Amino acid sequence: MIAAEQAHSSAAPVAIETGKLYVGMDIGGTKTAAVVIDAAGNLGADVLLPTAQGNDGVLRTAEEAMLALAKQTGCAVSDFSAAGLGIPGQVDSVRGVVRYAYNLGVESLELAALLRERTGVEVAIENDVTAAAVGAAHLMQLSGSVAYINLGTGLSAGIVVEGKPWRGSQGLAGEVGHLAVDPRGRLCPCGQRGCLETVASGSALKAYWPAGGEHPGWVLAAAVANGDADAKLAFELLVEGAASTVRAMGVTIAPEAVVIGGGLRKIGTPLIEGIREQLRAWEAESPFLSGFTLSQRLQVLPEGMPAATVGAALSPRV
Ligand SMILES: [Zn+2]
Structure with a gap:
């Protein structure tokens, strides 16, 4: 270790x-x-x-x-x-x-x-x-089942069970970014409409907030702190999409831990705490969802x- x-x-x-x-x-x-x-x-x-x-x-x-x-x-x-x-x-x-x-x-x-x-x-x-x-589960010393959500330009996940990867048929497990959740949502490059990737990813953030430039994740938190209303709305939509992704993985595999990784985690504490707050709000409305205790199981991959x-x-x- x-x-x-x-x-x-x-x-x-x-x-x-x-x-x-x-x-x-x-x-x-x-x-x-x-x-x-x-x-x-x-x-x-x-x-x-x-x-x-x-x-x-x-x-x-x-x-x-x-x-x-x-x-x-x-x-x-x-x-x-x-x-x-x-x-x-x-x-x-x-x-x-x-x-x-x-x-x-x-x-x-x-x-x-x-x-x-x-x-x-x-x-x-x-x-x-x-x-x-696999690396996150090992380095963060997480046992049992772990859902690792990569919030990058795209959105996908890795699943680890007792230190071993769950690859699925043809290595396709974890493509949660292409779980279509909104039939009236935006068209996804995969050919479906309203995929989670269209609401929770770097490319989604660009669509929400074109003024954020090429790397909106790098400047989002500062723009929100400066009172930029467009940035604030984009941030809220991103948080909601990311929390939906945690919920989708959570109710599917009931993991012991959910880890957020990927480039967008550089947004830092506001992102992870925003996701946690959204999960808590949903859990308060649903005794069923609260049984998964996802807001307590959420962690972020440490920087570096x-x-x-x-x-x-x-x-x-x-
Ligand atoms: Zn898709």
């Missing part, structure tokens, strides 16, 4: 046990983050690289990240026992194939086998949000906690 204070300071590598070393990588649309952990979960080297696009670009980026980690660790790439990669898209963890990772320019890629060919290291792949869910990379590093073993 990685100590919380250590997990917060990824810039300060500690002495790691030689022997079994695992690579954990989070391949994002613009950047790829990677770490090394030992068998005890101690965090060693870490790197951050720009992600190159397309099948060859993604493979090259992953290989370069492993080379950089080996250099920092003072070992050869072949000394790594295994590598776990979190990647967006539809991920078949059994066959090691990722499909429809459009923000990486990837239609279909046999990522695990091809990276193993290049590096000689065993490779496991996982959906990026599922990997972050490397859930995505650590969860990916654990994935070859879960």
Whole structure:
């Protein structure tokens, strides 16, 4: 188990046990983050690289990240026992194939086998949000069932049961962002109307509040504090949508803990407390809903906690 204070300071590598070393990588649309952990979960080297696009670009980026980690660790790439990669898209963890990772320019890629060919290291792949869910449960020391909700540009969730990911058929579990809740709502890129992603995500926030620019989540709290009425309405709609998402996950799987992660959590305390207040209001109206105690189970992924990379590093073993 990685100590919380250590997990917060990824810039300060500690002495790691030689022997079994695992690579954990989070391949994002613009950047790829990677770490090394030992068998005890101690965090060693870490790197951050720009992600190159397309099948060859993604493979090259992953290989370069492993080379950089080996250099920092003072070992050869072949000394790594295994590598776990979190990647967006539809991920078949059994066959090691990722499909429809459009923000990486990837239609279909046999990522695990091809990276193993290049590096000689065993490779496991996982959906990026599922990997972050595994990492969050591990680092936050949450047992039982955990619903991890990623409020980013899009909206999706990862489910962990007793430390293990619940992937579902074809790795599709957790696509709560495309639970359609409003037949008269906005059209979603997925082809449905009124999906939760259209009311609780960075793209929803942009639609609510066009004046917020390219990254409205970064400036929303300040605009609300300054009395901007449009920002305040956008914030309220976002909070309501996010609380609806927590409720949907909550009544479906009755998790021991619900964790909010993703880029929008940078809005900070107002967002998480707003979601909690909305849940409390609904719970006050419904004895049925209050039985799930969701307002008490809600937590936020601490800033700087490397859930995505650590969860990916654990994935070859879960
Ligand atoms: Zn949708």
